[in-house]
Amino acid sequence: MTARLTRASAGVRPPAPVRAVHLGLGAFHRAHQAAYTMADPDWGVAAYTFRNTELPRTLTEQDGLFSLQVRDDGDTEAVIVDAISRAHPGCDSEQWLADLASPEVALLTLTITEAGYRVSGDPDGTAIGRVLAGLRGRYRAGGAPIALVPCDNLPGNGGVLREAIRTAAAREDAGFRAWAEDQVSFVDTVVDRITPATTEQDLATAAQLTGFEDRAPVVTEPFSEWLLAGDFPLGRPAWEEAGARFVDDLAAYEQRKLWFLNGAHTLLAYAGLALGCATVDEAVRHPVLARLTALWWDVASRHASLRAQELADYRQRLLLRFSSRGVRHNLLQIASDGSQKIPARILPVLLAERAAQRMPDAPVAALAGWLIHLRENPVTDPCADELVPLARSADAVRAVLSAVDSSLAEDRELVAAVGDHVQRLREATGRIA
Structure with missing residues (x-):
């Protein structure tokens, strides 16, 4: 019988301390940002979905592990990604607020789709509203700086996120708005890696390639690109070890x-x-x-x-x-x-x-x-x-x-x-x- 993929069964290191938070847990994040973060063993990710509860439950049962299948025309290779220290459903708002308030957390990455940056009416319940709530809690908990790193396909995505937060925070108190302007960094990015939806066959392939039962595999292509421009006031993972490039103008x-x-x-x-x-x-x-x-x-x-x-x-x-x-x-x-x-x-x-x-x-x-x-x-x-x-x-x-x-x-x-x-x-x- 094939053993379930866990840190113990796979002989993988214990979860790293959570120093990064991610919003929009899905296949692309796991094929891209999580795979890059794995290059730095000192950084763990707390990853949050929106409404999905099954994927966080599955990843929790697997200690945050999943297999990444890299497919070319002729061959498929699999690597076990261990960067996710914790996975949470969107309803876990108490832990979300606690993570964003923690001074140990240095950055928040986002894959919320292009539509997620729209702000109209009451932002509560939207992705931007959740980010705003997290920033508000961080401000009240001492106001440690933080970098926000959007990873969606929008021109000037860091600037788009900045304006969305400004719009959503228009009715917040002046102290919070001033802190957000001074202490929150918005990083522009270009991301690229084709990542299709996972199929039932991919689960069987994961077992063949890894020898473990993996209920959350991800399939992707060999090519991957990540370009970033911006500041990280509390530091960042050594993403360049996995091929990320830091440039002045994107x-x-x-x-x-x-x-x-x-x-x-x-x-x-x-x-x-x-x-x-x-x-x-x-x-x-x-x-x-x-x-x-x-x-x-x-x-x-x-x-x-x-x-x-x-x-x-x-x-x-x-x-x-x-x-x-x-x-x-x-x-x-x-x-x-x-x-x-x-x-x-x-x-x-x-x-x-x-x-x-x-x-x-x-x-x-x-x-x-x-x-x-x-x-x-x-x-x-x-x-x-x-x-x-x-x-x-x-x-x-x-x-x-x-x-x-x-x-x-x-x-x-x-x-x-x-x-x-x-x-x-x-x-x-x-x-x-």
Whole structure:
């Protein structure tokens, strides 16, 4: 009988002291930040979910351990990650407040998705509200400084988090707001590692590779990147030992990642689903989508800041990563939260092209695919209640474009082009729009 994965059964060190807290416990955090933190044995992570209780319970039973399966086309290797010292469900607010108040805790990392940074109305119950509550408790407990490290795909994500906290704290007392300005550091990051959802087969593979029963394995690709810019007033793990890079200015790298990788993923997700594809590797091999992806990278290159050769090399690496059958990244997973992703990933390039009086095929196809997705597929999006009826209305193209950027709806040529591309995508599958 296969032994359950625990620190005792695997002969793994005891949990490290908790010096970092994470909000948004899921597969990406465990494939990325937790894997980097494992390089420094003096730092343990207390990781919190939102509403999920099963994953924290499973990780607690496994003493925070899980196997990370790194898959290439031909081979799969597994490593046991031991950086998580404690895992907690979102309802464990008392421990959350205690951890954030502790002067031993030096930083908070976040993977809360792009939608998690929206602040409207009462922030209580939101990710930003939870962070604000933790900071308020830290201030009252003595006010030790702390670094906040967002790891979501947003341009200037540290600045976005800073503004979200400022907005949410508008009614707090002046002393707390002054402390938050002076003692809370907001670190900008660029993160990259393709991490699909775990399947039942991955559990069986974990047992084969590790010899242990692991009920919380994570699958990922060999490539990983983490770029950071900002201050850590109470120190940080030696993430550079695992390959993290600390730079002065992230803007060009953020742009490269958001446009070339995330933008291509968004294009493949929406146009790919419309054409009947299910995964990234399947989509990037489809002749129509392969052409659109190349066109997208061509048009994005016209507006990118990095040197042409560096962008060309990055494109080649992306094509290899997208084509790998070792990691099956589901398009429906990527298609979530389009109202948050499209403005950051697609619209900057599209608007620059329209300002130059050009009508680029690839971003138009992405918008057309999104419209079809809103009409026909299960939609996970904070604006779904608004967008789905608009996508099914008589003036669908104009209405949906207006919901993300009013200037798009006023561009008659663009509205017509998106409508035409909806028809083209539907005809490509033998359906009528």
